[in-house]
Amino acid sequence: MPDKPAGKVSVRLWTGMQTSDPFQDVGASSWNLLRSAYEGLTALDDKLVPQPMLAKSWKVSDDAKTYTFALRDDVLFHNDKPMVAADVKYSLDYYRSKSLGKANLSSVESVDVVDDHTVAIHLKRPSGGLAADLANPIVVPIVPTGSADGGKLATTPIGTGPYRIESFEPQVRGVLKPFAGYKPLSTPAKGLAGRKVALIDTLEFLLVADDQVAAAGLETGEFDLVPRVPTSDIKRFSSLPDAKVLTGPGSGSVSISMNLGKGPLNDPRIRQALTYAIDKSAMLSVTAFGFGRVANSFHPPEVNWYLKDAEDYWPYAHDPEKAKKLLAEAGYNGEPIVVFAGSPPYQEQNAVILQQQAAAVGLKLTVQKMDQTTFITRTANSDYQMSSTGSPFRASPDLFYNQYYCGGGSAKNQYGYCDPSYDAGFEKASATIDQTQRNQLFAGLEKKLKDDAVILPLYINDVAVGVSNKISGFAPNVYDWLIVWNVWISS
Amino acid sequence: MVTYIVKRLGSTLLTLLLLSIGIFMLIRLIPGDPVVAMLGEDATPERVADLRAQYGLDQALIPQFLNWLGNVVTGDLGQSVPTSRPVADLILTRFPVTLVLALFATLLTIVVAVPMGVAAATRRGKLTDKTVLLTSLVGISIPSFFLGIMLLLLFAVRLHWFPTFGFRSFSEDFFGSLRGFVLPAVSLGALYLAIVARMTRASMLEVLSQDYIVTAEASGLSRLRIRYRHALKNALIPVVTVVGLNFGALLGGSVITEQVFNLPGLGTLLLASIDRRDYPVIQAIVLLISVIYVVINLLVDLLYGFLDPRVRYAKN
Numbered sequence: 001m002p003d004k005p006a007g008k009v010s011v012r013l014w015t016g017m018q019t020s021d022p023f024q025d026v027g028a029s030s031w032n033l034l035r036s037a038y039e040g041l042t043a044l045d046d047k048l049v050p051q052p053m054l055a056k057s058w059k060v061s062d063d064a065k066t067y068t069f070a071l072r073d074d075v076l077f078h079n080d081k082p083m084v085a086a087d088v089k090y091s092l093d094y095y096r097s098k099s100l101g102k103a104n105l106s107s108v109e110s111v112d113v114v115d116d117h118t119v120a121i122h123l124k125r126p127s128g129g130l131a132a133d134l135a136n137p138i139v140v141p142i143v144p145t146g147s148a149d150g151g152k153l154a155t156t157p158i159g160t161g162p163y164r165i166e167s168f169e170p171q172v173r174g175v176l177k178p179f180a181g182y183k184p185l186s187t188p189a190k191g192l193a194g195r196k197v198a199l200i201d202t203l204e205f206l207l208v209a210d211d212q213v214a215a216a217g218l219e220t221g222e223f224d225l226v227p228r229v230p231t232s233d234i235k236r237f238s239s240l241p242d243a244k245v246l247t248g249p250g251s252g253s254v255s256i257s258m259n260l261g262k263g264p265l266n267d268p269r270i271r272q273a274l275t276y277a278i279d280k281s282a283m284l285s286v287t288a289f290g291f292g293r294v295a296n297s298f299h300p301p302e303v304n305w306y307l308k309d310a311e312d313y314w315p316y317a318h319d320p321e322k323a324k325k326l327l328a329e330a331g332y333n334g335e336p337i338v339v340f341a342g343s344p345p346y347q348e349q350n351a352v353i354l355q356q357q358a359a360a361v362g363l364k365l366t367v368q369k370m371d372q373t374t375f376i377t378r379t380a381n382s383d384y385q386m387s388s389t390g391s392p393f394r395a396s397p398d399l400f401y402n403q404y405y406c407g408g409g410s411a412k413n414q415y416g417y418c419d420p421s422y423d424a425g426f427e428k429a430s431a432t433i434d435q436t437q438r439n440q441l442f443a444g445l446e447k448k449l450k451d452d453a454v455i456l457p458l459y460i461n462d463v464a465v466g467v468s469n470k471i472s473g474f475a476p477n478v479y480d481w482l483i484v485w486n487v488w489i490s491s
Numbered sequence: 492m493v494t495y496i497v498k499r500l501g502s503t504l505l506t507l508l509l510l511s512i513g514i515f516m517l518i519r520l521i522p523g524d525p526v527v528a529m530l531g532e533d534a535t536p537e538r539v540a541d542l543r544a545q546y547g548l549d550q551a552l553i554p555q556f557l558n559w560l561g562n563v564v565t566g567d568l569g570q571s572v573p574t575s576r577p578v579a580d581l582i583l584t585r586f587p588v589t590l591v592l593a594l595f596a597t598l599l600t601i602v603v604a605v606p607m608g609v610a611a612a613t614r615r616g617k618l619t620d621k622t623v624l625l626t627s628l629v630g631i632s633i634p635s636f637f638l639g640i641m642l643l644l645l646f647a648v649r650l651h652w653f654p655t656f657g658f659r660s661f662s663e664d665f666f667g668s669l670r671g672f673v674l675p676a677v678s679l680g681a682l683y684l685a686i687v688a689r690m691t692r693a694s695m696l697e698v699l700s701q702d703y704i705v706t707a708e709a710s711g712l713s714r715l716r717i718r719y720r721h722a723l724k725n726a727l728i729p730v731v732t733v734v735g736l737n738f739g740a741l742l743g744g745s746v747i748t749e750q751v752f753n754l755p756g757l758g759t760l761l762l763a764s765i766d767r768r769d770y771p772v773i774q775a776i777v778l779l780i781s782v783i784y785v786v787i788n789l790l791v792d793l794l795y796g797f798l799d800p801r802v803r804y805a806k807n
Binding site: 019 | 767
């Protein structure tokens with residue numbers, strides 16, 4: 001490792017980069033830039049366990065409704081002013097009222113300054129997940145008091161991270177430079193937590209929407225880091241002279257969503273028939289060229305709440321005969337079910353494969369492709385029967401299982417699933433503090449969702465990052481977070 | 492002449508108004524809105540309703556339109572919804588790129604296609620003519636994105652003569668950034684080059700067969716003089732019209748080329764804005780392109796009248 005920052009690295013982002021205001025952009029692509037400049041009270045490590053970052057420790061009250069955070073006293077903002085508790089209160093309050101991601105802190109009742117380096121957060125209901133929610137992995141950013149008002153962070157970004165944003169042209173280019181006042185932690189770097197050192201003098205992020213163009217940029221040396229190399233290009237790039245593609249297990253899950261509120265999928269026998277008809281490995285090898293792992297869960301084994309007997313539990317081995325029997329039992333009348341696919345090509349590809357596998361057992365599917373925003377609008381409003389989709393990885397079990405919760409029948413979720421025993425189980429798990437107990441309770445919910453044939457995970461994508469040979473210290477991680485601290489140029 | 496201009500202006504304004512109403516309605520007919528696009532996967536109905544209110548998108552349509560129209564007339568194009576940046580700023584940063592691209596492509600067309608057309612017309616039936624016709628056929632037939640990708644692959648990736656994606660900002664390195672416009676200009680201009688070449692050829696052939704050319708030849712004027720002083724000038728009249736109108740098309744139609752070469756112009760902005768349902772930006776860009784089209788149309792009409800004495804005298 002060099003002892004001073006040096007050199008220039010060009011990174012490709014595929015979308016986003018709307019703004020340098022971390023409260024107004026929650027996209028995974030944008031945060032590949034923003035995470036080097038902004039930090040939160042906590043940060044997720046490689047197992048998604050929240051670790052201290054701007055807070056040095058925290059205590060939870062017995063009723064799990066109050067968290068008291070002790071703040072570090074050596075943190076400087078990019079404007080060289082020290083961070084104090086008032087800044088934390090400001091940031092959290094601003095986040096809860098104005099941020100795009102504010103629903104993540106919907107359980108927070110109020111934030112109080114106890115003293116200059118202590119903050120207390122009061123919750124509306126008991127929760128064991130607050131420390132993780134603050135880290136997200138898209139953190140609740142801590143910024144100086146008043147700096148976010150009027151959207152000023154879009155023109156004057158001020159964070160606490162090892163890099164600061166020097167210039168930002170929305171949807172085109174962002175340049176980061178090391179922040180001299182950053183004090184790295186002494187704990188080893190793991191995931192997004194621990195010691196972070198800025199070793200590159202100029203970090204340039206460029207927005208290139210087209211995957212093929214970006215991959216070409218890697219070939220010509222115009223890009224040094226290209227996350228999300230298309231699976232169709234990975235083999236081709238193994239023979240590049242100046243760059244290589246690093247692959248590894250990932251966490252982006254690809255699945256089929258079903259709307260139980262729209263017939264005929266409200267009949268569990270039909271859902272089960274569909275599930276018995278599926279051959280997941282076919283989809284993995286055709287759509288993803290085999291770069292991934294067949295999955296019986298949305299969660300990769302790397303996460304801390306992965307309990308094998310629940311996550312790997314899958315009562316539906318590929319069995320076309322059983323599927324046909326169930327369809328007959330349910331009195332399926334040949335009514336075609338529509339499967340939506342959004343703009344990413346893999347969604348349509350999987351839908352078509354699914355259509356063929358379903359046809360083999362007599363189940364008729366029609367595939368309808370649409371642009372991404374239409375796709376999201378219609379699925380969010382439960383205006384769909386089935387969809388071939390990919391889920392963003394949700395970094396805490398609460399955020400994932402919450403999707404199937406219907407709040408005692410008052411709030412409907414987009415899957416049309418409303419089960420009182422599921423809801424009761426979710427409320428209990430969410431309120432439990434002890435991590436081992438929580439994980440056990442969530443495992444129970446996982447099994448129930450599968451027994452009820454509500455979820456249909458297919459496979460989990462591998463990560464593939466194109467890296468120039470001049471870069472050292474970089475490694476892809478399971479969650480596809482692009483980490484550019486502790487990375488340097490070796491000539 | 493004055494009444495003519497006034498009438499034209501009147502119908503222009505009406506056209507622009509109808510276009511604005513049209514685009515305003517059309518984009519709101521597509522499912523989704525800027526808020527859903529911003530929230531992405533987290534777009535639950537509650538969060539959407541909440542944010543919509545925050546951005547004032549929950550008002551009724553007619554007041555929203557009149558509001559927008561009133562602002563436009565006073566020069567305020569509104570703000571982009573996800574970034575809150577003034578739309579005018581966004582357009583001002585992006586427009587030069589599209590303009591340079593269109594100018595470059597037009598220049599290429601004029602410098603290459605016109606001589607091609609003239610050469611083909613004056614050597615009709617010979618190899619030159621056949622080559623030009625074949626090249627034009629290819630130029631008209633190849634889809635511009637395919638041509639763009641092929642050019643990229645050959646000249647940028649294999650030969651390294653040009654950068655893979657076209658744009659480093661003008662202020663940093665003007666001539667360097669122009670290098671990044673060569674391939675996109677060729678890819679975008681290929682179609683128009685073909686059209687103009689054929690047009691020039693056809694027009695030239697027509698003029699060359701006219702009586703006054705035969706007379707000029709008979710009276711002993713040199714071939715060259717006839718061609719380039721008399722024939723070409725007249726042959727160029729329809730060509731000027733086509734090039735002028737094409738310029739408007741180039742400005743509005745560079746979307747695909749900009750996308751392939753990753754140029755941050757109006758085209759990529761429009762595409763991204765439609766994806767994000769960023770209504771103010773979409774409306775502003777469509778309005779801008781319409782204005783340009785309409786103005787160019789008017790100018791070409793006036794220029795045509797100026798160039799062709801027959802039209803000029805007929806009008807008076």
